[in-house]
Amino acid sequence: MKVEAENAVRETLVSQLLSLGQEVVEMSEKTRDRQASRLDGVLRRVCEKKEDPATPAETWPDLLSNLRSMFWQIQDNL
Structure with a gap:
């Protein structure tokens, strides 16, 4: 009787742990x-700015800096 109760408790515990892990x-x-979706959005915006002929070449260092900081923000949030 005691062994059956212990087995039932073990089975319940294992089941709960598996559910929690899932x-x-x-x-x-x-x-x-x-x-990943956020990163895709950031990369898409940067690529659009790069392809936009109205974006002056001298703004690219700022764009790259912004991209770098956004990347690290996303990494920190993972």
Whole structure:
């Protein structure tokens, strides 16, 4: 009787741990996807500015600096 109760408790605990692990994986995947989407948006905006003939060449160092800082912000948020 005692062994059966211990086994039931173990099974419940293992099941709960597996569920928790699955939730953590799903949350990390959502976070990764959200950050990848943000990075794509940043890169797209920078590429659009680069391709825009109205963007003077002298502003490129500022654009690269902004891109670098946005990249590190995204990395920090991961």
